[in-house]
Amino acid sequence: MKLTAEQQAVIHHDEGHARVAAVAGAGKTTTMAARVHYLLSRGVPPKRILVLMFNRSAREDFQRRLASMAPSGQALPDVRTFHSLGHRLTQSLCRWGVLAPRRLLSAEWQLERLLRQASLNVLSDAVERRDAALEGDRLETLAHFCGLVKAEMLPPEALFDRLNYDPDTDYFPAAFNEAERLLRSEGVMTYADLLYRPLQALEADSALRSRVEGFLDHVIIDEYQDINAAQQRLLAVLAGKRASVMAVGDANQCIYEWRGARPDTMLENFTATFGEATDYPLSTTFRHGHALALAANHAIAANQRRPDQLCLAAPHNPDTRLSVGQGGRQLLDALIDWQAQGRVLSDVSLLVRSWALSVPFQLALLQAGIPFRLAREDRFVFRLPLVQALAGYLKLSRRPTLLQDPEQLTLLLAQPTPFVARERLQRLAQYLASRQAWPENHDPVISDLKPIQRRTLKKRWTLLCELPQLSAWPPAKLLQHVVDTIEAEKTLRRAAARREKGEEDVRLLDVLIEQAQSVSDPDAFIELLERPIENQAAGVLISTVHGAKGLEWPFVAVAGVNEEDFPYYSRDNPLTDDRLEEERRLFYVAITRSKEQLLVLHDGGAHRPSRFITESAWQDSMQVAACLVSDNAQSLTLRVTSPSLVGRYLSQLGRDDIELAAPEVQAPQAAYTASAFYPGQRLHHAVFGEGEVATVEGNPSDPVIDVRFDQAGRRRLIASRAPIERLA
Numbered sequence: 001m002k003l004t005a006e007q008q009a010v011i012h013h014d015e016g017h018a019r020v021a022a023v024a025g026a027g028k029t030t031t032m033a034a035r036v037h038y039l040l041s042r043g044v045p046p047k048r049i050l051v052l053m054f055n056r057s058a059r060e061d062f063q064r065r066l067a068s069m070a071p072s073g074q075a076l077p078d079v080r081t082f083h084s085l086g087h088r089l090t091q092s093l094c095r096w097g098v099l100a101p102r103r104l105l106s107a108e109w110q111l112e113r114l115l116r117q118a119s120l121n122v123l124s125d126a127v128e129r130r131d132a133a134l135e136g137d138r139l140e141t142l143a144h145f146c147g148l149v150k151a152e153m154l155p156p157e158a159l160f161d162r163l164n165y166d167p168d169t170d171y172f173p174a175a176f177n178e179a180e181r182l183l184r185s186e187g188v189m190t191y192a193d194l195l196y197r198p199l200q201a202l203e204a205d206s207a208l209r210s211r212v213e214g215f216l217d218h219v220i221i222d223e224y225q226d227i228n229a230a231q232q233r234l235l236a237v238l239a240g241k242r243a244s245v246m247a248v249g250d251a252n253q254c255i256y257e258w259r260g261a262r263p264d265t266m267l268e269n270f271t272a273t274f275g276e277a278t279d280y281p282l283s284t285t286f287r288h289g290h291a292l293a294l295a296a297n298h299a300i301a302a303n304q305r306r307p308d309q310l311c312l313a314a315p316h317n318p319d320t321r322l323s324v325g326q327g328g329r330q331l332l333d334a335l336i337d338w339q340a341q342g343r344v345l346s347d348v349s350l351l352v353r354s355w356a357l358s359v360p361f362q363l364a365l366l367q368a369g370i371p372f373r374l375a376r377e378d379r380f381v382f383r384l385p386l387v388q389a390l391a392g393y394l395k396l397s398r399r400p401t402l403l404q405d406p407e408q409l410t411l412l413l414a415q416p417t418p419f420v421a422r423e424r425l426q427r428l429a430q431y432l433a434s435r436q437a438w439p440e441n442h443d444p445v446i447s448d449l450k451p452i453q454r455r456t457l458k459k460r461w462t463l464l465c466e467l468p469q470l471s472a473w474p475p476a477k478l479l480q481h482v483v484d485t486i487e488a489e490k491t492l493r494r495a496a497a498r499r500e501k502g503e504e505d506v507r508l509l510d511v512l513i514e515q516a517q518s519v520s521d522p523d524a525f526i527e528l529l530e531r532p533i534e535n536q537a538a539g540v541l542i543s544t545v546h547g548a549k550g551l552e553w554p555f556v557a558v559a560g561v562n563e564e565d566f567p568y569y570s571r572d573n574p575l576t577d578d579r580l581e582e583e584r585r586l587f588y589v590a591i592t593r594s595k596e597q598l599l600v601l602h603d604g605g606a607h608r609p610s611r612f613i614t615e616s617a618w619q620d621s622m623q624v625a626a627c628l629v630s631d632n633a634q635s636l637t638l639r640v641t642s643p644s645l646v647g648r649y650l651s652q653l654g655r656d657d658i659e660l661a662a663p664e665v666q667a668p669q670a671a672y673t674a675s676a677f678y679p680g681q682r683l684h685h686a687v688f689g690e691g692e693v694a695t696v697e698g699n700p701s702d703p704v705i706d707v708r709f710d711q712a713g714r715r716r717l718i719a720s721r722a723p724i725e726r727l728a
Ligand SMILES: Nc1ncnc2c1ncn2[C@@H]1O[C@H](COP(=O)(O)OP(=O)(O)OP(=O)(O)O)[C@@H](O)[C@H]1O
Pocket: 001, 002, 003, 004, 007, 022, 023, 024, 025, 026, 027, 028, 029, 030, 031, 286, 287, 550
């Protein structure tokens, strides 16, 4: 393999710190391994080099590569993950008597048990808040919060103020402190403590720091864009004044802000921490063709916080095909075509922004008998308790005898959560199954429930008794009735500590009801929901975009690319500039996983295609890619939406011969400034009446606004052309 000039420059970097901005598929592993061998050949002792990789499998892969390139008997440097580094530091500090030895809580349930105790302790005077605090989702959010305090090295109160959590979680900072006390008194620690404890000790004591500094000359870190504050600070301690730090990564692929990563870590923040650095681009991708490279460049162009760098396709890359379509049918057709070309389904990945968006595709694949597997098996749609409960309601309408089954009743009473402890629900379900009547208020089975809890559960029981009479209803109508009666949306939003989780659950309900509309026979739908499924190794892989980090497939489909889903936002959770940029990076990561074929799918109906589809200029990109291989490119003028971006791309390929022009556009009829409209702005439309602006998009001087009208629903309007007047 002939290394590129850019790769060579990184390998031969001379002195000082370096920042390597590598686009997706740029061969960074190859380059970093060659860099290590170069350092060894220059006589740097292996012990004075440390390589840090983002997870265990990346570390093992890198160790294998290093070994395969080395002459036999050559000693190799330490390759570690941050976790293993933290582990070793913790051991040293324990040996030196600085830290008390603690046992690692490795199972999730152990941490959950501890957080449950911490929550109970801090809510000892607020008994009425305890049931909600002990819900699984709430404890999961608390665990996330505690991890984030340690990742960001912030006081818990300061972090809580910054996060947009439900006000009902205001005890989190106190619960964090209580959890710390319990960890200490029980002599245990979490994974986050592997870094948090040594770092706290080292930062507080310069004499201690001098014992760990000065052992390294070179530190090379992969996936630098996704490291958090604690990891960066630990790195600064270990590097001290002596070691040269080489940070390799792609700020455009920073997708872990919710775990404490920041795109700035790779940008200004790096120099602020370490001082001056030499910048090296790795701009050539060896993964996919020009069409996708161009689409990816377009897709990320609107972000402000990003490196000024274009991704270029190497000459012998596959000629990637791009297409955009709608819904499950389009996916099935593409998969059938793929197989007809003699290709296998295990080369295909279906990526989604969140698991709820995979539901229609899981159903479509099931119905078509196409095998698939999920990156997280517990995300099979029919294993989700909420989906099981909805299937349970449908079943009950067809099989009234289920009213005598206490297990079935417990499931139906428990979802979505009525904020009642499970043991109590089980007792009530036993009672209802045997008596078939709602108990008197003074009956011990409900007497200690709060009135609101009693009302909620009684409403569910009344609905259950009514369902058999509605058995002739089509499944979608029946499900909608259930969802409305039990006020599922409100409950799901209330139950979720993080707004995003509540919205995702509500979206899951929508998706299921939409799917049910395509089936008129309730038994067929029930049969589908009950089908036993498990991962099929040779099937299409379904994963979230986060789970696809660092991976690639010949055929990638990205599904659910609708406004409000991807980018994800809602009326209660509007997009900030930062969040929009993070969503855009996530989309960039999703599309750049593909090697030969990319299919972007949006849903039909009320869902509008995502702005990201337009932004990626996929048709322009296909057109330019076709022109690059055509014999008469010089005789054409290509009309593209971003001539300057495409011009830069062509120029870097040495193809200035292709002429570009902007598309012919109609001048807007009236001049509007960006500040004229903003989300939340009230307005009056001559036909649709009053409404509120949800989003403002497009060219700021001629924006497209998305308005929710009080009476006429949602409409997308070209602001300059619509008969509207702004209200105070
Ligand atoms: N100079 C080159 N010429 C041709 N192929 C190359 C070159 N450099 C890397 N590659 C190929 O590109 C592919 C990706 O390279 P590598 O595995 O080193 O990158 P990676 O770090 O895993 O990918 P990414 O950059 O997405 O993280 C490999 O198949 C590698 O052989």
